[in-house]
Amino acid sequence: MDIVSLLRDSGLRATKSRIAVLSFLEQQRVPISISEIAEKLGAVVDPVTVYRIIDAAKGAGIVKEVNLGTGSISYELAPDGHGHHHVVCTSCHKIADVSSCHEELLSRDALKEARGFASITGHSLEFFGLCKSCS
Amino acid sequence: MDIVSLLRDSGLRATKSRIAVLSFLEQQRVPISISEIAEKLGAVVDPVTVYRIIDAAKGAGIVKEVNLGTGSISYELAPDGHGHHHVVCTSCHKIADVSSCHEELLSRDALKEARGFASITGHSLEFFGLCKSCS
DNA sequence: TAGTACCTGCAAAAAAATTGCAAGTACTAT
DNA sequence: ATAGTACTTGCAATTTTTTTGCAGGTACTA
Structure with missing residues (x-):
């Protein structure tokens, strides 16, 4: 597009x-x-x-x-x-992309727990870790 | 504490x-x-x-x-x-807390996908949706 | 192609974040 | 308890980021 x-x-x-x-x-x-x-x-x-x-x-x-x-x-x-998600190296700030996130599972569980909410329409997810050079 | x-x-x-x-x-x-x-x-x-x-x-x-x-x-x-996570109403900005997030599952899958990363040490996860009053 | 509602740039101002330094304070080992 | 030392703080000043108002310009509609 x-x-x-x-x-x-x-x-x-x-x-x-x-x-x-x-x-x-x-x-x-x-x-x-x-x-x-x-x-x-x-x-x-x-x-x-x-x-x-x-x-x-x-x-x-x-x-x-x-x-x-x-x-x-x-x-x-x-x-x-x-969009997709990211993994950020907490030492050198290198970034890698991640696409899998079990969206339905997460949303369903979140909705179950979140009092007073009718629906979940999106989410934001980022990971932090160490890249191979920094670890 | x-x-x-x-x-x-x-x-x-x-x-x-x-x-x-x-x-x-x-x-x-x-x-x-x-x-x-x-x-x-x-x-x-x-x-x-x-x-x-x-x-x-x-x-x-x-x-x-x-x-x-x-x-x-x-x-x-x-x-x-x-910490825990949150669900934010995109209309009125009301916030609810969520604790479940399948951390091990997510981290394992993310590490599998993230090229060049050695470990994942944390993550940040927020949900967006509509609260009952706004929906 | 003209009309109109929406966008943009400029200038100015407000708000948020950073820096350097001198004085003050928490913690350590007497 | 106390003095030493390294870390913290407040202040003043600066820099950077974000917002606002308005006049002119532009994209889209019919």
């Missing part, structure tokens, strides 16, 4: 700035913070606009917030709504 | 400010951001010190970063190292 269709299908206009930001996000192999995006795209998109674009895309469910334990929030493109 | 012992056992000095911040954190029923802590404890602990205390406590593994999808990182006391 190309970025333009992704935007339109999410009810967002396919503007030059949005295409630039989401394409950039798509090229990243790992999640990235807003200020890093703003810095890298500085020549093309105003920082203020980057904030607004990420906000809109998050609202539309096409980018996902990720907390890699670095103290700041990172973002990644999640075209299908439910 | 009282806060003083918790600090000492983690190799941190039990200072007045640290006790104040961690006790406050312990009283919260939901994770809270650094600036909220700083604001609430403003009369007692300097904001700069709050930042440094959270940083030290995070390093020592007695507070945990939590991403509740709000765009900012929250913190909670995690005396035992591995």
Whole structure:
């Protein structure tokens, strides 16, 4: 799915700035913070606009917030709504992707326990560990 | 376990400010951001010190970063190292706790998939859904 | 192709996070 | 109990991040 269709299908206009930001996000192999995006795209998109674009895309469910334990929030493109997960090396911050997560099992159990909740629509899951070089 | 012992056992000095911040954190029923802590404890602990205390406590593994999808990182006391998880209502931001998470299963599968990793030492898991009032 | 609702950039401000340093404090070993 | 020492803190100042308002520009609709 190309970025333009992704935007339109999410009810967002396919503007030059949005295409630039989401394409950039798509090229990243790992999640990235807003200020890093703003810095890298500085020549093309105003920082203020980057904030607004990420906000809109998050609202539309096409980018996902990720907390890699670095103290700041990172973002990644999640075209299908439910992205993958990550393993982060607590020593060198290397990141690997993980896709399996037993979603149904987890959600079912969580819903059973969570008092006052009617449904579970998504989740965020990250692992921390040591990569082979650091261990 | 009282806060003083918790600090000492983690190799941190039990200072007045640290006790104040961690006790406050312990009283919260939901994770809270650094600036909220700083604001609430403003009369007692300097904001700069709050930042440094959270940083030290995070390093020592007695507070945990939590991403509740709000765009900012929250913190909670995690005396035992591995806290519980949460379900967040995407409409009203109500939060419920969840403890079951099939940790061994998840970690084993993640390690199998994560190329270049030697071990998994922890994880972060949050659920998003709708509470009964909002659904 | 014109209309309109939505987006963007700029300038400015507010808020959050970091740094350096001097004074204060917790812990250790007398 | 006490003095030494290394770690902590508060303050002031700075830097970085995030938000806001508004005028002009642009994507999409009919």
